[in-house]
Amino acid sequence: MTFLEATAAPASVPAVPARPVHFTGNPHAYWRLLIRGAVLLAITLGIYRFWLATDIRRFLWAHTDVNGESLEYTGTAVELLLGFLIAIALLVPIYAVFFLLTLSMGPIGQFISALSLPALAFLGQYAIYRARRYRLTRTVFRGVRFHQTGSAFRYAVCAIFWWMMIALTVGLAYPFAQASLERFKLRNTYYGNLAGRFEGSGFRLFLRGLPMWLLVVGPFLFTIAVAIATVDWTAVAELASRGGNDLPARIEGASPGFYVVIVVAITASVVSVAMAAILFPAFQAMTLRWWASGVRFGNLATHSRLRTGQIYGAYLRFLLYGLLLLIAAAVLAGIGYAVLLILIGATARPEIAEIATIIGGLISYVFVMLGFSTIYQGTVKLALWRHGIESLEIEGLDVLDHVEAGGAASSAVGEGLADALNVGGF
Amino acid sequence: MASGAGIFYDGTSSERHQVTVDAAPDALRIQGADGTLLAQWPYNELQHLSAADDVLRLSRINSPTLARLEVRDPALALAIDDLAGTVDRTGRTARRARHKVIGWAFAATVSLVLVALFGLPALVERLTPLIPLSLEQRLGAAVEPQVRAMLNTGSSGTAFECGTAEAEKAGRAALDKLLSLMEGAASLPIPLKTVVVRRRDSNAIALPGGYVYVFNGLVTKAETPDELASVIAHEIGHVAHRDGTRSLLQAAGLSFLFGMLLGDFTGGGLAVIAVKTIVESSYSRDVEASADLYAVRLMARIGGDPRALGAILERIQGAIEPGVKIFLDHPETKARVAAINAATDVLQFERKPLLDAAEWRALRRVCG
Numbered sequence: 001m002t003f004l005e006a007t008a009a010p011a012s013v014p015a016v017p018a019r020p021v022h023f024t025g026n027p028h029a030y031w032r033l034l035i036r037g038a039v040l041l042a043i044t045l046g047i048y049r050f051w052l053a054t055d056i057r058r059f060l061w062a063h064t065d066v067n068g069e070s071l072e073y074t075g076t077a078v079e080l081l082l083g084f085l086i087a088i089a090l091l092v093p094i095y096a097v098f099f100l101l102t103l104s105m106g107p108i109g110q111f112i113s114a115l116s117l118p119a120l121a122f123l124g125q126y127a128i129y130r131a132r133r134y135r136l137t138r139t140v141f142r143g144v145r146f147h148q149t150g151s152a153f154r155y156a157v158c159a160i161f162w163w164m165m166i167a168l169t170v171g172l173a174y175p176f177a178q179a180s181l182e183r184f185k186l187r188n189t190y191y192g193n194l195a196g197r198f199e200g201s202g203f204r205l206f207l208r209g210l211p212m213w214l215l216v217v218g219p220f221l222f223t224i225a226v227a228i229a230t231v232d233w234t235a236v237a238e239l240a241s242r243g244g245n246d247l248p249a250r251i252e253g254a255s256p257g258f259y260v261v262i263v264v265a266i267t268a269s270v271v272s273v274a275m276a277a278i279l280f281p282a283f284q285a286m287t288l289r290w291w292a293s294g295v296r297f298g299n300l301a302t303h304s305r306l307r308t309g310q311i312y313g314a315y316l317r318f319l320l321y322g323l324l325l326l327i328a329a330a331v332l333a334g335i336g337y338a339v340l341l342i343l344i345g346a347t348a349r350p351e352i353a354e355i356a357t358i359i360g361g362l363i364s365y366v367f368v369m370l371g372f373s374t375i376y377q378g379t380v381k382l383a384l385w386r387h388g389i390e391s392l393e394i395e396g397l398d399v400l401d402h403v404e405a406g407g408a409a410s411s412a413v414g415e416g417l418a419d420a421l422n423v424g425g426f
Numbered sequence: 427m428a429s430g431a432g433i434f435y436d437g438t439s440s441e442r443h444q445v446t447v448d449a450a451p452d453a454l455r456i457q458g459a460d461g462t463l464l465a466q467w468p469y470n471e472l473q474h475l476s477a478a479d480d481v482l483r484l485s486r487i488n489s490p491t492l493a494r495l496e497v498r499d500p501a502l503a504l505a506i507d508d509l510a511g512t513v514d515r516t517g518r519t520a521r522r523a524r525h526k527v528i529g530w531a532f533a534a535t536v537s538l539v540l541v542a543l544f545g546l547p548a549l550v551e552r553l554t555p556l557i558p559l560s561l562e563q564r565l566g567a568a569v570e571p572q573v574r575a576m577l578n579t580g581s582s583g584t585a586f587e588c589g590t591a592e593a594e595k596a597g598r599a600a601l602d603k604l605l606s607l608m609e610g611a612a613s614l615p616i617p618l619k620t621v622v623v624r625r626r627d628s629n630a631i632a633l634p635g636g637y638v639y640v641f642n643g644l645v646t647k648a649e650t651p652d653e654l655a656s657v658i659a660h661e662i663g664h665v666a667h668r669d670g671t672r673s674l675l676q677a678a679g680l681s682f683l684f685g686m687l688l689g690d691f692t693g694g695g696l697a698v699i700a701v702k703t704i705v706e707s708s709y710s711r712d713v714e715a716s717a718d719l720y721a722v723r724l725m726a727r728i729g730g731d732p733r734a735l736g737a738i739l740e741r742i743q744g745a746i747e748p749g750v751k752i753f754l755d756h757p758e759t760k761a762r763v764a765a766i767n768a769a770t771d772v773l774q775f776e777r778k779p780l781l782d783a784a785e786w787r788a789l790r791r792v793c794g
Binding site: 024044048058061062065069074092142144191401402403 | 435437442477478481483492493496527
């Protein structure tokens with residue numbers, strides 16, 4: 001039996017290709033996994049989600065090939081289940097305290113319960129960071145695991161700060177927020193002893209995203225400008241505070257431009273929503289390309305050649321399959337209704353018919369919504385993963401040959417919290 | 427003895443070792459290119475890991491490092507599979523384990539649904555009387571502003587509550603007369619706080635803590651004082667039975683069972699919502715039926731006509747498009763009317779007019 005030269009013999013390793021990362025998964029196998037998972041989710045009311053999430057990750061990781069070697073996901077569903085149960089044990093007292101405070105302290109209690117939302121948002125960001133740590137420490141490549149340092153608490157503080165900035169600037173701060181948070185995450189990400197870092201520039205993303213932002217938010221700015229220029233707001237406010245029956249007519253009398261502004265505002269909202277929907281895949285592709293081009297591990301540098309058309313293709317397939325699903329659901333519901341009518345004719349009990357109609361309606365609702373989420377996973381999510389990694393060009397791959405192991409497996413409580421708070425990722 | 431090429435990572439670094447793998451009878455022997463023995467793994471300690479489809483990826487159970495051996499040679503992989511019981515290349519063992527998981531998960535689901543259907547109502551039934559009335563009143567005070575804000579969809583110019591304007595005062599006085607008659611007969615442990623509100627739909631609701639909202643739509647639909655009184659009596663039944671508190675406890679329990687415990691999955695907890703809807707409707711049918719019976723008895727006590735409840739129910743239900751909401755919250759109207767009439771038949775009571783004609787006219791204009 002012959003075998004190749006040992007250790008660092010360069011002849012044995014194929015020459016470094018321009019795009020060394022491949023996705024080797026069979027889409028049919030992935031769809032089988034997703035559809036089976038959706039059925040089991042429905043009949044177990046969601047308990048199966050820990051197993052489905054683990055299966056999906058195992059599939060994606062195992063079929064992601066970096067320079068001839070695939071990733072390995074070592075997490076288990078039981079870990080996720082335990083993490084979720086621990087998170088529930090932590091959250092229930094918090095919910096109970098908020099509830100009791102609202103009840104027993106009158107207005108102060110209501111103020112405190114108003115604080116519960118930001119508190120949960122904070123906890124959500126905390127959970128996102130901890131969950132990322134779980135996923136990284138369960139990712140093994142060439143016998144060495146990834147890991148993550150850094151305080152989840154600090155991350156949550158930064159994330160909440162940046163989300164507030166995003167809200168205050170109507171989204172303009174988003175690129176800088178992303179750059180800052182990704183720097184935080186990657187600075188604390190390690191492959192063995194090899195530290196990561198993020199070199200994407202927030203300003204560059206800002207410049208690229210600005211035209212899209214103008215197309216989506218621009219109509220609103222235009223409306224506000226029109227409103228300020230044409231309407232006499234003090235007159236309108238005075239009339240509105242006086243009230244009465246013929247208010248609309250009197251407003252028109254006091255400030256002739258008022259209804260023009262209303263029409264402009266409605267048109268602007270429609271244009272904005274349409275623009276947001278049309279541009280969303282382009283935005284996603286742009287952000288992913290920007291992010292994937294900024295990741296560094298030592299001398300290893302990535303550059304993404306992701307094409308926007310690939311993401312549009314995935315969304316079009318999502319819409320097409322979604323339409324087919326709706327048609328299938330309508331046909332099935334029609335057949336079910338016909339069968340029902342025949343059965344009711346036999347029994348002549350209208351209340352049974354009504355109960356059956358409701359149960360049938362709920363079944364079709366669950367069928368359609370679960371179907372859409374499955375189709376989304378199978379088209380858009382898979383495309384983002386697959387094209388995201390296959391479009392990567394990598395320089396300095398040889399640093400991966402001599403990385404020392406480091407880091408230890410972390411608990412799944414973060415994943416559990418993220419699950420209980422509904423901020424889960426993959 | 428099968429043998430072949432493999433790739434070995436020793437778990438201390440990411441360095442790739444091209445190795446020879448010997449499937450010896452007792453253990454898997456992993457030899458480096460220079461012939462040194464890098465590792466020797468007994469077959470019963472082998473662990474099969476997830477990898478690409480054409481790769482057999484192995485580790486050693488309980489190993490302190492993440493050492494990995496990868497075999498791409500199909501013949502060698504087959505030989506290892508034969509020798510090691512833990513290696514599961516066809517995935518049969520994994521499938522069997524997964525079927526067990528699915529079985530248990532399904533059993534857990536069935537048990538949770540049974541707890542929701544039978545255990546939770548039984549628990550709530552025993553808990554509700556234990557909740558002090560003062561707490562119930564505070565609960566109502568906390569819930570009431572939110573419900574009011576939710577119901578108040580009218581324009582900001584007019585008051586949501588009827589009976590405050592000068593022209594409406596007479597209507598409010600007539601309502602107060604009717605209410606004091608009913609409250610006296612009901613002898614509730616907590617005072618009622620009844621208001622007529624400006625909403626077009628024909629409905630009335632009771633909240634924890636004695637709050638009763640009568641919608642103006644109902645006042646205009648009622649043809650006699652007895653009809654209006656019978657609906658209010660039904661709501662007083664909810665207050666007397668502490669149904670508001672009970673349904674709050676039930677909702678909290680259900681949210682906990684299905685929302686928190688089972689959590690959400692992509693798509694927004696749909697199966698959970700579906701099951702909750704069905705379970706909640708099964709609770710509310712019993713509750714409505716017993717509030718009807720209470721209303722019948724209260725109406726008889728004040729000398730009103732208990733059958734008026736059936737009459738106004740049929741009129742409202744007939745006027746509303748048949749929809750999920752009405753059905754879910756209230757048992758079949760025909761069955762309800764039949765039960766109301768049957769309960770009336772066994773009662774003996776003396777009829778008295780509840781309001782005179784002028785008072786009733788005023789009451790009908792309580793919202794102007």
